[in-house]
Amino acid sequence: xxxxxxxxxxxxxxxxxxxxxxxxxxxxxxxxxxxxxxxxxxxxxxxxxxxxxxxxxxxxxxxxxxxxxxxxxxxxxxxxxxxxxxxxxxxxxxxxxxxxxxxxxxxxxxxxxxxxxxxxxxxxxxxxxxxxxxxxxxxxxxxxxxxxxxxxxxxxxxxxxxxxxxxxxxxxxxxxxxxxxxxxxxxxxxxxxxxxxxxxxxxxxxxxxxxxxx
Amino acid sequence: xxxxxxxxxxxxxxxxxxxxxxxxxxxxxxxxxxxxxxxxxxxxxxxxxxxxxxxxxxxxxxxxxxxxxxxxxxxxxxxxxxxxxxxxxxxxxxxxxxxxxxxxxxxxxxxxxxxxxxxxxxxxxxxxxxxxxxxxxxxxxxxxxxxxxxxxxxxxxxxxxxxxxxxxxxxxxxxxxxxxxxxxxxxxxxxxxxxxxxxxxxxxxxxxxxxxxxxxxxxxxxxxxxxxxxxxxxxxxxxxxxxxxxxxxxxxxxxxxxxxxxxxxxxxxxxxxxxxxxxxxxxxxxxxxxxxxxxxxxxxxxxx
Numbered sequence: 001x002x003x004x005x006x007x008x009x010x011x012x013x014x015x016x017x018x019x020x021x022x023x024x025x026x027x028x029x030x031x032x033x034x035x036x037x038x039x040x041x042x043x044x045x046x047x048x049x050x051x052x053x054x055x056x057x058x059x060x061x062x063x064x065x066x067x068x069x070x071x072x073x074x075x076x077x078x079x080x081x082x083x084x085x086x087x088x089x090x091x092x093x094x095x096x097x098x099x100x101x102x103x104x105x106x107x108x109x110x111x112x113x114x115x116x117x118x119x120x121x122x123x124x125x126x127x128x129x130x131x132x133x134x135x136x137x138x139x140x141x142x143x144x145x146x147x148x149x150x151x152x153x154x155x156x157x158x159x160x161x162x163x164x165x166x167x168x169x170x171x172x173x174x175x176x177x178x179x180x181x182x183x184x185x186x187x188x189x190x191x192x193x194x195x196x197x198x199x200x201x202x203x204x205x206x207x208x209x210x211x212x213x214x
Numbered sequence: 215x216x217x218x219x220x221x222x223x224x225x226x227x228x229x230x231x232x233x234x235x236x237x238x239x240x241x242x243x244x245x246x247x248x249x250x251x252x253x254x255x256x257x258x259x260x261x262x263x264x265x266x267x268x269x270x271x272x273x274x275x276x277x278x279x280x281x282x283x284x285x286x287x288x289x290x291x292x293x294x295x296x297x298x299x300x301x302x303x304x305x306x307x308x309x310x311x312x313x314x315x316x317x318x319x320x321x322x323x324x325x326x327x328x329x330x331x332x333x334x335x336x337x338x339x340x341x342x343x344x345x346x347x348x349x350x351x352x353x354x355x356x357x358x359x360x361x362x363x364x365x366x367x368x369x370x371x372x373x374x375x376x377x378x379x380x381x382x383x384x385x386x387x388x389x390x391x392x393x394x395x396x397x398x399x400x401x402x403x404x405x406x407x408x409x410x411x412x413x414x415x416x417x418x419x420x421x422x423x424x425x426x427x428x429x430x431x432x433x434x435x436x437x438x439x440x441x442x443x444x445x446x447x448x449x450x451x452x453x454x455x456x457x458x459x460x461x462x463x464x465x466x467x468x469x470x471x472x473x474x475x476x477x478x479x480x481x482x483x484x485x486x487x488x489x490x491x492x493x494x495x496x497x498x499x500x501x502x503x504x505x506x507x508x509x510x511x512x513x514x515x516x517x518x
Contacts, residue, residue: 118276134301146416
């Protein structure tokens with residue numbers, strides 16, 4: 001083999017590996033995993049991965065692969081509970097989790113609104129979202145989840161453009177203790193300090209993509 | 215009194231002072247102990263008048279929470295006012311502005327003179343934000359002063375209110391341990407501030423501030439003192455879980471954070487870390503500037 005051939009073959013390999021991954025991830029998304037119990041994501045999360053608002057199925061498109069794979073692993077070992085997702089995640093191999101979460105992270109999603117923390121809040125829900133309520137040790141949502149609820153890194157998922165019903169269900173799950181897979185229990189204390197009315201208002205605030213900036 | 219007695223008295227005073235200085239806050243102002251319950255309530259935003267004064271308060275508020283974007287000429291790192299003063303300068307035990315404003319003008323050993331409130335804020339720009347101080351009569355300093363004045367509405371002038379500053383956390387009997395601090399950091403802090411203290415950004419802007427490195431506070435900032443950082447951490451961190459670390463953990467993790475390089479002290483004396491240490495750091499609380507740790511001189515700065 002000539003040195004040039006070697007270069008050619010190795011560059012082909014370099015190209016081919018991610019492509020195989022992407023194809024595999026895309027296939028899991030549209031058709032499901034090798035094990036038939038690993039059903040296709042798009043059946044519930046929508047053909048664009050943006051979720052199904054009416055049913056409260058969350059958006060997966062554009063979420064960080066690290067966050068998504070942690071959730072799948074947590075479903076797999078029971079750290080996060082859900083009657084449909086737990087058996088489904090158990091049917092996915094490690095390799096499939098890596099592939100499908102990479103594909104999901106690369107799928108397009110609407111950008112979070114460019115809502116800056118520089119104006120005083122105009123409403124109680126905006127106050128809570130941007131600045132929190134420190135008399136109850138509640139930081140503003142965006143202080144961890146990023147401007148407009150964009151998400152920050154792999155531990156703080158986007159809130160923007162998540163169905164309101166999903167956000168309510170998660171906040172309620174933290175409040176009643178049925179969800180508890182947050183790093184350092186950062187979310188559970190915040191959720192428990194919130195009232196029913198605030199949970200609903202905050203969910204609507206982020207789901208709707210927030211008020212238009214004046 | 216003859217000259218001899220006077221100098222003996224001065225000497226005695228000086229010694230007592232030096233012994234105290236080791237743990238004293240640079241501001242020379244006292245911080246009421248955490249055992250005193252804060253009672254001061256700053257005004258609500260809804261009380262803000264819709265007039266020129268109210269608009270200036272809002273300008274100061276905007277600068278306070280989005281400092282780098284609104285005052286890019288004066289901020290040289292990734293920090294903003296609200297990183298060290300939680301709840302936009304309203305929160306007790308988080309160096310609230312309502313606790314600071316009524317205490318100035320005040321003498322500060324840091325620059326050995328009586329400082330106005332404007333000069334105090336200039337210090338924040340120069341050190342904590344590693345930038346250039348806006349002029350005392352600049353729109354930025356004016357707006358931040360007006361915002362602070364408004365938060366201090368109905369506070370007593372010259373009275374240290376409980377909740378002011380960061381309450382002292384006494385150094386544990388066994389001192390601090392940087393290796394233990396590294397473990398606390400990994401378990402409690404890295405999720406937000408990153409495993410290398412680099413903070414986390416969305417786009418160009420930091421959401422979680424960097425704790426060391428070129429975009430963090432410089433070696434002249436008060437937070438570089440381990441005692442000050444321990445106090446801040448104990449009463450404010452992790453965000454939303456204040457008081458969850460023990461005093462020992464707060465000291466250990468503060469030492470771990472503040473053993474890392476950060477931008478040079480802008481007061482650097484003749485290019486010498488040692489001369490700078492002697493002049494500005496030797497009697498400034500507990501800090502590692504100019505000391506050698508694991509064979510490496512600390513305080514060399516991050517360069518540019």
